Amino acid sequence: MVEAIGSKIFTTSKGGVLCLLCFFLSTRIAVGQTISFDDEIDSPTYGEIFIQKLDSSFPDLSMLSQIGEKEWASxxxxxxxxxxxxxxGTYSVQNSRIRFKPRFLPxxxxxxxVTFSPRMLNELVPEFPIDQDLVEVIRFKKNNDALNEVSHVFPAxxxxxxxxxxxxxxxxxxxxxxxxxxxxxxxxxxGEIISEPxxxxxxGLWSADRKRLTVLIHPGRIKRNVGPNMTIGEVFEVGKSYKLVVSQGWGLKAKYTKSFRIMEAVRAKIDIGKWRLTKPRSGTLQALVVETNRLLDKALSERMISIQDVDGDVIDGKFEYSSLRSRLRFTPGKPWKSALFYVYVDPRLEDVCGNTPQSAFDIEGEAFKRTPEKFRKEFKIK
Amino acid sequence: MIKKLLTIFLTLGIISLAVADPGMKKGTPDIKSISKLAFNEDGILFLGDSEGGNVFAIDLNDTESSDFEEGLTVEDLESEIAGMLGTTAANVLIHDMAVNPISRNAYLSVSRGRAKWTSRWQLPNELSSADVLIKVSPQGEFSEVKLENVEFSSVSLPNPIGTDKEHQWKKGTRLRVDAITDLIYSDGSIYVAGLSNEEFAASMWIAPYPFKEDVRTSTLEIYHGAHGEYETHAPIRTFLPYELNSKNHIMAAYLCTPLVTFETDKLGSQKHVKGRTVAEFGAGNYPLDMVLYQNNGKDYVLMSNSQLPLLIFDPADVESFEGEITTEVEGYIAGVKYTPRSGSGVQELEDFNDKFILATQRMPSGKLALVSFPKAWLRP
Incomplete structure (x- = not known):
């Protein structure tokens, strides 16, 4: 019986399955019937599985259109x-092939x-020649174009x-x-994997469109003298190199690796007094360039900084932060006027270490104080 | 949902006469989502379609009476169904279950959606629309029930919640999936709980069966003691019809588990109906299902939960509860008491036969089993 052969396959080792398959493949050619399937992603019959005869067509199978699913499955x-x-799924006879269309894509x-029993079919269609049962393990190929990939990792x-x-x-x-x-x-x-970083x-912390994942390094290991920091220690050692790896097993086209070297920790609040501005000329659409002297959080820097005029009106334009160069570029929507402007910084801005203009992420012996202080830097366009 | 009605009829000694549905015609119903299921005593399947905003009555021609009085167990229900759907258990999501009271066949609405699960606050209908109906016989045989060329009739729910409205705190969840959160056939009508587009979204529709276009709607308001607020936006999650103090009532449970009673006479005749909150069973929990059963000749209700234990409460306690909860409760629990019963991870509940309640239960192994709880064991 088909079921018996099937269950034998399920319990046999991989090698056993192959041997058994070889046996069926060889007998299959002798009897002429073959199992085939369509795994061309763009094909309208993708996912369908067929029984066909190699040399000539089957005997007349038109009576099969009368039978129910249980009989097909026999x-x-x-x-x-x-x-x-x-x-x-649904069964039919089409172009001298017996066709199974699964309810869902494979x-x-x-x-x-896939199992096919000519003997059982013979009970329904007496002209159908009795041959060996066919059993085959099939796999549909992956559609590589549909695989996702990591486009970039910040900080760059x-x-x-x-x-x-x-x-x-x-x-x-x-x-x-x-x-x-x-x-x-x-x-x-x-190449040793860092434990629990x-x-x-x-x-996961996903953006609404599920295209950006935020990965947090364990703050308890960063903050000095708290539990994980004292027991497991810091994640990174100064002067050493590391790789952040996203494995292909996620269903990605390829593994993604970001290599980086570790420098001294930055444990001070953001000092915008140290930012250097390269000013555009009035009447142009040139970008205002702000060298931020340390790496800011890219997402926050593009959202938490604005350019305002003396009346407090926000100048329309676009920010882009390069986390490769620690450089923020602001391109205005309209040409610059000759006037006084401010780079206005929301106190919630953070650098890549979680330091804000108000407070460092990790300062020994100092309690966090939120001050009503305004963080702005003046510049004049001529 | 559940075949609570038959039991109620038996208990109350009311005999219901089979009513043929002249509106039935043969064809393929346009079902967008098999959101909720219920049977009447004639074996007519009622299918609530939240996405389509319709209720279908389907004659499955499943009327061969069964005298099966044993329990049914399927160790790994999702794997059994996964094989049929061409996938693995991790992808199989069971949305609802209903047992035909005549044949004792269990019907499961199913999709390939479980892999989409990301939060404990998500319910099956928020992850995907069920599009497969699976029948499990009392002997444990599985088959697909194709809803093509079947005898059916349908009714549209007036003004279900819009397809574009988003859930307040569940990012990305459309409220439309809660257009129908539960439905039950009782005494010639289908009662449908869910969300409408009215100012007070929590609603109940009542459609006399056989269907005509005379669906009545009431918006609902309850006091939720755990939140200390009157609420009109959260839908009923599961409910049962029950007679309290000689009057027909609906006993309904909500998110964070207030138990509320509504007078059935008011539902459908008044535009806005206020419920009487009689219990707070505990916050941070979705009540998933309720079933009425008898133990030692006495009625009890078994309730399954997403986070609380399987619990039993006595409708006589609901009946004798005086007043109502109208002030914020401390410690989340108040009013009618419940008895916890072992059975964590229980989800769907159905009256199976005289001796057993059929349930789905997430086991410690991670597998979802179909299990049978003996009613004799469900002693409070």
Whole structure:
């Protein structure tokens, strides 16, 4: 019986399956019937599985249009490997082929077992020649074009402070719903995986479009003299090199690696007095360039900084922060006027270490104080 | 949902006469989502379609009477169904279950959506629309029920919540999936709980069956003691019809688990109906299902929960509860008491036969099992 052969396959080792398959493949050619399937992604019959005869067409099978699904499944079944319940789908005879169209598109990660019993078909169509049963394990190929990929990781700089707090991993397409931390790790110069560097949230900190993942380095390991910092220690060592790796196993086209070297930790609040401005000329659409003297958080720097005139009106334009050069560029929507302007900084701005203009992320013996202080830097366009 | 009605009819000694539905015609109903299921005593399946905003009555021709009085167990329900759907258990999502009281066949609405799960606050209908109906016989045989060329009739719910409205705190969840959160056939009508487009979104529709276009709507208001607020926006999650003090009532449970009673006479005849909150069973929890059963000749209600234990309460306690909860409660629990019963991870509940309640239960192994709780064991 088909079921018996099927269950034998399910319990045989990989090598055993291959041997058994070789046996069926050889007998299959002798009897002329063959199992085939369409795994061309763009094909209208993608996912369908066929029984066909190599040399001549089958005997007249038109009576099969009268039978119910149970009878079809008595001689032609498709299973998820390991399951004893046949897959749902519809059967038909088309172009001298017996056709099974599964209810759902196949999954390339799952092996399917196809069974065909000429003997059982013979009970319905007496002219059908009795041959060996066919059993075949099939896999649908992956559609590489549909695979996602990491487009870039911020901060882009390859030198990062030892207390770097977060990374942004950008994907080309929205990601699926899996625990991201199964696929992300940090390794040291010797290729050893760093233990527990992240705040692991199974659901991940995703942007609404699921294309940007925020990965937090465990703040308890960054902050000095708190539990994890004292027991496991800091994640990064100054002067050493590391790699942030996103593995291909996530269903990505390729593995993504970001290499970086670690410099001294930055444990001071953001001092905008140290920012250097390159001013554009009036009447132009030239960008205002702000050298931020340290790496700012890219996402926040593009949202938490504005350019305002003396009346407090916000100048329309576009910010772009280069986390490779620690440089913010503001391109105005309209040409600059000759006037006085301010670079206005929201106190919630953070650098890559979580320091704000109001307070350092980690300062010994100093309680956090929120001050009503305004953070702005004046510049004049001539 | 659940076949609570038959039991109620039996309990109250009311005999219901089978009513043929002259509106039924043969064809393929245009179902967008198999959101909720219920049967009447004649084996007619009522299918609530939140996405389509319709309720369908479907004659599955499943009327062969069963005298099966055993329990049914399926160790790994999701894997069994996964094989049929060409996938693995991790992708299979069971949305609802209903048992035909005549044949004892269990019907499950299913989709390939579980892999989309990211938060404990998500319910199956928020992850995907169920598009497959699976039948499990009392002997544990599985088959697909194709909803093509079937005898059916349908009714549209007036003014269900719009398809564009987003959930306040569940980012990315459309409120439309809660257009129908539960439905039950009772005494010649289908009662449908869910969200409408009215100012007070929490609503109940009542459609006399066989369907005509005379659906009545009431918006609902309750006092929720755990939040200390009157609420009109959260829908009923599960409910049961029950007679309290000689009057027909609906006993309904909401998110964070207030238990509220509504007078059935007021529902559908008044535009806005206020419920009487009789219990707070505990916050941070979705009540998932309720079933009425008898133990030692006495009525009890079994309730399954997303975060609280499987629990039993006595409708006689609801009946004798005086007044109502109208002030914020401390410690989240107040009013009618419940008895916790072992059975964590229980989700769907259905009256299976005289001896057993059929349930789905997430086991410590991670597998979802179909299990049978003996009513004799469900002693409070």
């Amino acid at each position: 001689f032609f079944k498709v299973f998820v490997q390991g399951s004893s319940r046949p897959m749902l 999954d390339p990660d799952i092996p399917y077992v 700089s390859d030198i990062l402070p030892a207390n770097v707090l977060r990374f942004y991993i950008h994907f080309l397409n929205p990601t699926d719903f899996q625990n991201p931390f199964k696929y992300i790790h940090i390794e040291n110069e010797n 992240f705040v692991e949230m199974e659901e």
